[in-house]
Amino acid sequence: MSALDRLKGWEIMMLALLCAIVALNSIWSPYFxxxxxxxxxxxxxxxxxxxxxxxxxxxxxxxxxLSVASVMGLAACVMAWTFHEGAPMPLAILLALAAGVLAxxxxxxxxxxxxxxxxxxxxxxxxxxxxxxxxFLEDRAIGGFPDWFNTLGQQALIGPLTAAxxxxxxxxxxxxxxxxGSAFGRLVxxxxxxxxxxxxxxxxxGLVKSALFVGSAFVAALAGILYAARLGSVRxxxxxxxxxxxxxxxxxxxxxxxxxxxxxxxxxxxxLVILNLRNGMGLADITxxxxxxxxxxxxxxxxxxxxxxxxxxxxxxxxxx
Amino acid sequence: xxxxxxxxxxxxxxxxxxxxxxxxxxxxxxSFIDGYYSFRTFNRIASSVAIITVVxxxxxxxxxxxxxxxxxxxxxxFTAYFVGTLIANHNGINPLLxxxxxxxxxAALGVVNGLIVAWGRVPAVVVTLGTLAIYRGVLVDLSGxxxxxxxxxxxxxxxxxxVNLTPxxxxxxxxxxxxxxxxxxxxxxxxxxxxFARRFYAIGSNPEAAQLVGLPTKGIVFLAFxxxxxxxxxxxxxxxVRFGNITVEAGRGLELSVVAAVVVGGVNIFGxxxxxxGAMLGAVMIGTLEQSxxxxxxxxxxxxxxxxxxxxxxxxxxxxxxQRLRALWGGAELKLVTKKAGSVSxxxxxxxx
Numbered sequence: 263m264s265a266l267d268r269l270k271g272w273e274i275m276m277l278a279l280l281c282a283i284v285a286l287n288s289i290w291s292p293y294f295x296x297x298x299x300x301x302x303x304x305x306x307x308x309x310x311x312x313x314x315x316x317x318x319x320x321x322x323x324x325x326x327x328l329s330v331a332s333v334m335g336l337a338a339c340v341m342a343w344t345f346h347e348g349a350p351m352p353l354a355i356l357l358a359l360a361a362g363v364l365a366x367x368x369x370x371x372x373x374x375x376x377x378x379x380x381x382x383x384x385x386x387x388x389x390x391x392x393x394x395x396x397x398f399l400e401d402r403a404i405g406g407f408p409d410w411f412n413t414l415g416q417q418a419l420i421g422p423l424t425a426a427x428x429x430x431x432x433x434x435x436x437x438x439x440x441x442x443g444s445a446f447g448r449l450v451x452x453x454x455x456x457x458x459x460x461x462x463x464x465x466x467x468g469l470v471k472s473a474l475f476v477g478s479a480f481v482a483a484l485a486g487i488l489y490a491a492r493l494g495s496v497r498x499x500x501x502x503x504x505x506x507x508x509x510x511x512x513x514x515x516x517x518x519x520x521x522x523x524x525x526x527x528x529x530x531x532x533x534l535v536i537l538n539l540r541n542g543m544g545l546a547d548i549t550x551x552x553x554x555x556x557x558x559x560x561x562x563x564x565x566x567x568x569x570x571x572x573x574x575x576x577x578x579x580x581x582x583x
Numbered sequence: 584x585x586x587x588x589x590x591x592x593x594x595x596x597x598x599x600x601x602x603x604x605x606x607x608x609x610x611x612x613x614s615f616i617d618g619y620y621s622f623r624t625f626n627r628i629a630s631s632v633a634i635i636t637v638v639x640x641x642x643x644x645x646x647x648x649x650x651x652x653x654x655x656x657x658x659x660x661f662t663a664y665f666v667g668t669l670i671a672n673h674n675g676i677n678p679l680l681x682x683x684x685x686x687x688x689x690a691a692l693g694v695v696n697g698l699i700v701a702w703g704r705v706p707a708v709v710v711t712l713g714t715l716a717i718y719r720g721v722l723v724d725l726s727g728x729x730x731x732x733x734x735x736x737x738x739x740x741x742x743x744x745x746v747n748l749t750p751x752x753x754x755x756x757x758x759x760x761x762x763x764x765x766x767x768x769x770x771x772x773x774x775x776x777x778x779f780a781r782r783f784y785a786i787g788s789n790p791e792a793a794q795l796v797g798l799p800t801k802g803i804v805f806l807a808f809x810x811x812x813x814x815x816x817x818x819x820x821x822x823x824v825r826f827g828n829i830t831v832e833a834g835r836g837l838e839l840s841v842v843a844a845v846v847v848g849g850v851n852i853f854g855x856x857x858x859x860x861g862a863m864l865g866a867v868m869i870g871t872l873e874q875s876x877x878x879x880x881x882x883x884x885x886x887x888x889x890x891x892x893x894x895x896x897x898x899x900x901x902x903x904x905x906q907r908l909r910a911l912w913g914g915a916e917l918k919l920v921t922k923k924a925g926s927v928s929x930x931x932x933x934x935x936x
Contacts, residue, residue, distance in 0.1 A: 389843070462801065
């Protein structure tokens with residue numbers, strides 16, 4: 263079975279799963295297919311979905327970024343603090359994005375320049391950026407943002423779609439083009455599948471990795487700001503623990519944790535599966551905790567079942583010959 | 584110099600450099616904090632480090648085989664809660680039996696991880712990310728939102744953290760600290776001298792080669808996860824002893840501290856190199872920083888920011904020092920071809936001497 267066949271097999275599997283979940287949900291609950299519920303389903307964890315897009319690129323590039331949730335918190339806290347200290351809102355947002363880029367540059371420096379493993383660097387980032395966010399806000403919660411900002415986060419902008427949902431779709435298209443239609447995208451795959459070969463063939467590996475981590479942190483900062491707009495107030499522990507959900511969604515999308523394999527269509531499908539599953543279980547009064555169990559089990563089974571299937575087929579073939 | 588180079592490997596000097604860093608940190612804290620060099624400081628650091636150390640020893644074995652176990656925090660919470668409930672309901676239970684049950688419970692959870700990783704060929708990150716959620720989820724579901732409280736536990740358990748084993752002057756030697764030390768010594772000697780335990784290193788250095796020379800790679804990876812689970816179960820028991828009050832949130836996020844300790848301790852995240860004592864030093868380093876920073880008068884809100892930076896510096900300086908040392912070693916006597924590729928850590932294909 264070639265790698266390509268496997269990828270296609272994965273997406274068909276996710277698509278079938280998605281259809282089954284949507285069908286079951288709409289039978290169980292008459293509210294499921296209403297426009298309000300569908301928009302709600304996206305809106306309730308839109309920030310994680312946005313961050314999952316860049317996380318997919320980072321993991322395809324053979325690295326991992328554990329610091330995204332802390333960067334979200336950091337950006338939101340920088341924005342809230344500068345606004346609280348009297349800066350106009352647009353400036354506060356710009357500073358928050360700048361803080362995200364700085365965090366990304368810091369990650370990129372240690373990973374691409376010093377050559378440390380990204381797991382170690384971004385683990386330090388996970389702890390450290392959260393710490394910096396806490397320095398800004400301590401144990402306060404800052405709210406009272408301008409009306410236009412809260413409206414942007416909570417009200418529909420075009421039709422039933424909110425700004426965050428629009429941004430998600432724009433970014434999805436943008437990153438799909440970058441990953442699957444640009445030279446940079448090919449470099450990400452090359453670096454992810456064999457970093458040594460990439461280096462010997464003259465790819466500027468450090469630059470590719472730097473771009474990935476700065477991009478990841480920038481998008482995380484943007485997601486943090488959108489999260490703040492949706493909640494209307496900011497606390498130091500905002501978005502804590504999101505990194506696990508984001509990584510789960512990416513891996514469920516068929517992206518290999520070892521890099522070099524996967525695509526954004528798979529990630530998009532996996533996001534839909536998770537969102538529909540959670541939403542459906544929520545409508546059926548299943549607690550968030552059991553939902554976590556199901557998603558965790560799904561993550562393991564999604565890799566385990568194809569592996570076992572292949573084992574069985576190999577055994578069967580072996581008997582035939 | 585050549586004599587030295589033949590007998591000492593660069594990796595051993597790396598641990599020495601971590602030890603120097605710890606001593607330097609203590610010296611710096613000592614010069615700023617009045618009465619820092621006291622037995623109370625020692626006890627405080629020792630009891631906070633003990634749990635992380637025990638779990639980090641198991642994590643080290645898993646990381647050596649080029650895997651990772653992210654579910655340890657959930658295993659600690661799971662065992663702490665259920666063994667706590669068991670003891671609360673049967674106050675007369677034999678203490679030793681309680682420890683055995685905790686360890687066995689942890690090992691059972693490790694068996695699940697190990698089976699899926701070794702024979703299901705699912706990457707360890709995927710499996711343990713899943714079981715991280717599932718173990719915690721099962722715990723929350725089964726607990727019915729009850730908590731274990733200190734007053735429901737028997738006296739031998741709540742009093743255990745304050746027992747003084749062998750008083751040396753004013754220095755109290757606490758059971759948790761001794762237990763952690765015993766575990767580290769056993770596993771340090773085991774992984775150094777037992778040919779069986781060297782297989783963990785063999786698999787992590789080169790899985791294909793290990794398979795080709797006929798090592799039962801799957802069984803060894805499985806065993807690493809089981810031991811890691813068992814030690815996390817033991818860590819859960821220690822957690823129960825130390826805190827007494829156990830909610831379903833117990834041990835959440837512990838996996839990050841454990842992985843941080845292992846990474847700071849110089850265990851290569853891509854497997855094959857690192858030691859148990861290094862992981863312990865990593866845990867001591869982080870524990871010392873955590874317990875000392877707030878006594879410097881630094882606001883508690885600064886703690887994590889400084890900690891993150893220090894982890895980065897520890898790992899960074901470690902990599903740079905090791906790189907220099909390897910160049911020195913390779914250049915002088917062995918004439919190894921360690922070019923750029925050999926010195927850049929963070930790549931799976933980097934050769935490991």
